[in-house]
Amino acid sequence: MNASARHDAVVIGAGHNGLVCAAYLAKAGRRVLVLEAGESVGGCAVSGEIHPGYTVSTCAHILHLLHPGVIADLRLKRHGLALSAPDLATLALLPDGEHLLLSSEVQATRDSISRFSRRDAERLPGFRARLERFAGALRPFLMATPPRLANGTWRDRWTLIRLGIAIRRLGRTDMRELLRIVGICSADLVEDVFESDVLKGVLAFDSVLGSFLGPRSPSSAFNLLYRAAGESDGRRGALSHPKGGMGAVTAALAAAAKSFGVEVRTAAPVAKVAIEDTVATGVVLESGEEIAARTVVSNADPRRTFLDLVGPDQLDTDFVRRVRHIRMDGATAKVNLALDGLPDLGGSGPHMANARLLIAPGVDYIEHAFDDAKYGAFSAEPAMEITIPSLHDPSLVPEGGHVMSIMVQFAPYRLRDGGWAAHREAFGDHVLKTLAAYMPDLSGRILARQVVTPDDLERDFRVSGGHWHHGELILNQLFMLRPVPRFAQYRTPIDNLYLCGAGAHPGGGIMGAAGRNAAREIMRDWSR
């Protein structure tokens, strides 16, 4: 292969992290090529037309983690990033038509909870404030390269010391509580404090969304901290809708990257990373074309990167074994609907439909939904997060129409009795049947339906196991253990090959942190 590579870096995959990484590298004056297997950029952050004129975020649908540093550094607003709803309220629906409203309006939230429990209404602000303090201590480490515990540099030691200081600075009481709850299950966390099922259900739901964990699985409470550490356009913990759907976010990222000189090629699937003597020298496309590069950066998940693109023969067996055992079976599915009008939300009324709607009426409800998934069945009574983005963003639909985006827990990757091919539509029907109890006229309004299962995510979006976070966010797969121990610094056993996706620290969600951190480490190595 050509020794004087034309590209400083070639990035495999134009998911949001790949684009972020490429943009940072290009911004530093490097020549970067991004290769995307699909027809368009975006990975799991895309918008798609499910019915003529009806556009919806195909996979990820709520923006709540995109790092403000990334937005500012890459000037994403100038490149078209805009929010159609900056701070979504949460409306938990109950089968009897009752509902609970949680929003940034303190009094309204308080009143709503008080209808279920006065005590809970009093306790929620304190609970949130404490989570926020914990999140505040941990937030800076989202943007840090996980340290090595031994054989590290002064920088690694400094990160560890900073982490120690951040936790100690919480003060004795908070520090003790943080050390206690970090590995606890979310059910314990919320049941210790609250008494009303509906509030506990909302919090428990947020702790398992996107993961293959139930609220009674230890480690699930951590996901609440992870969410709390998120920021949306500077608003901490806020949930927002991007204008134009999630595809608009990656479109802005792609535009920003291009403005720095990044070249993006779509429909260019990579077959192999070219390796000579454990050094990556470029990539080989499925078409046979060879592209040389000084550095190869993979936005693909670790399993795909190492087992498919690199190949086990290039790696030592222990490393391969660890990669094979990364827990990354997805359990979240999406159902997207094109509607001819707004569905009736029963007692909660149409004026509240612009919130994030949750079907998660209690901890046990979610746990039971999880239990089904453990044995390879989709939940008999699934928990759901529903948005109707067209209420905020009329550009998504023709006059009068609406799109509904439904995230469903749980739909396990390994579905028994024939797999997803046999049960995909049955699953879609099942979700609608469950929803009918909350929105009786929904089925009559459906113009088109799209079902995205973990199987589809794996096939169409090339995410192994169809896991939204490229690997479960559990304690034994976080920070310096992500994706596998000793390789959490975006570097890999193959020289000049880096990871920049959600499989690396700090994990999934449309955050851009992994891409930015990887770019920093790559440039550090270049400057050596």
Next chain:
Amino acid sequence: MKRYDAIVIGAGHNGLTAAAYLARAGKSVVVLERRPVIGGAAVSEELYPGFTYSSCSYVSSLMRPEIMRGLDLPRYGLQIIPYEGILTILPDGDYLASYSDPDLTRRENLRHSKRDAEAFGRFSLEVLRQCRFIKPMLLMTPPDPTSFKLDDIRGLIWMGRKFADLSERQMYDVMRFWTMSCADFLDEYFESEAVKGQLAGSSIIGTALGPRSPGSAYILLHHYMGEVDGDIGAWGYARGGMGAISRALAGAAQAHDCEIRTEAEVSQIIVKGGKAVGVALADGEEVYGTAIVSNLDPKRTFLKLMPLEHLDDTFIDQVRNFKIRGSSGKLNIALDGWPEFIAKPPIPAPLYSSIQIHRTLDDLERAYDDWKNGMWSRHPYLDIVIPSGLDPTMAPPGKHYMSVFVQYVPPKLKDGPWDDAKRSAFADTVIDTLAEICPNIRDLILHMQVRSPWDLENEVGLTEGNIFQGELTLDQLMFNRPFPGYAQYRGPLRRLYMCGSCTHPGGGVMGAPGANAAREILKDFKRRILR
């Protein structure tokens, strides 16, 4: 009236251990036990003529050798009879045995999976490494990471050094082991369901977690701790049943003039001037002492024996939120003869520490789901031992005592409280399961004692029937056990101490909490905090 240096509430094995250490140091000690027998959950009882039941705890694998030696327990009659490993009986009459001889175990694993036989070496080494890392911490007082006291900083540095001595790889493996699920851990090594199922049993005993719950890998380790002492005498059956351990501990304590009073139920801890000064017994008698040491779980100690006005609200919340979940039941059975199992391993069944019916990880997880839903497992995990196979003192000649430990059993059933009808239905489930691997079991039963967690709570005094006095999850281990800020055996009031399994390092007939508590109390005597 006599005033004691220390009053120990409860003559469980940890209370007795603490008492023995205190008495040996020259303190005047009284142990007050509610029941007519000492030992708490480590008891031998003759509930049917001629048969000795280890009616609660049933094997001694965790008792610290340091304590055995330190208190010279063999001198007071403790004799440990070593046994072989585990025998898992598969539904088709095949079996998977593990032996104390690693070569035999390897050959046995080879029959089931060549890959697993190879992996077993790696697995054992890994578990051994983890145990070696944790073992020295069992007999230490957990340092408080939020404290700036010299002792705590010293303790943290010591732990840090231990950690730094590991290779980088091992460091990460320690972090993973403490947080991951047993199923994930086993999947990394093994493919055979028989092998995985056999090993997973250790990760669920006494625990309200399924094998797929993160954190369950640590429980596995907790149960392996006793098996790596190398000293074969350190694990096996206590001759004469588990009560022999308690009797030896009591003997060691009494040799140093410790008083042990049975049928002396403590009804309240007497608090004066913000200090615990004594206890009131149910019959009205008051006993005063310098240090009040509770061997009970924190819910009992603080919510039942203390007037709540002496505790602040945050502390009461901590006690209330302490996770103590009953999940185990037990059958004690007197048998008219040797039960014939459908499998015939080369080393005969009486020699095993445990005989199990084969369960896959999914089976165990489903058994756990039943518990979550408020019913006993329909296909429970059984850990069967027949101590009379090795110890002739347990049953008359030709007859046998069988202990069947059952996981999972809830303390509260969703369809109402435990009663005789439910107990008998529960026993039927267990016997039906047992009959799958031991067809003649029904014909042999002379007598049977059925214990649900509810019974355990009411008889032995373990809240919810939790055999560890509190879940062994990350949030309740080390400096978090029983709650953050109170992990150094000292209670919320001056002169009040805790010495039960609810404190570090936790449950099992280990004696470590009692020994650690005694050390801290003696330290306070020396520093003249106690006088």
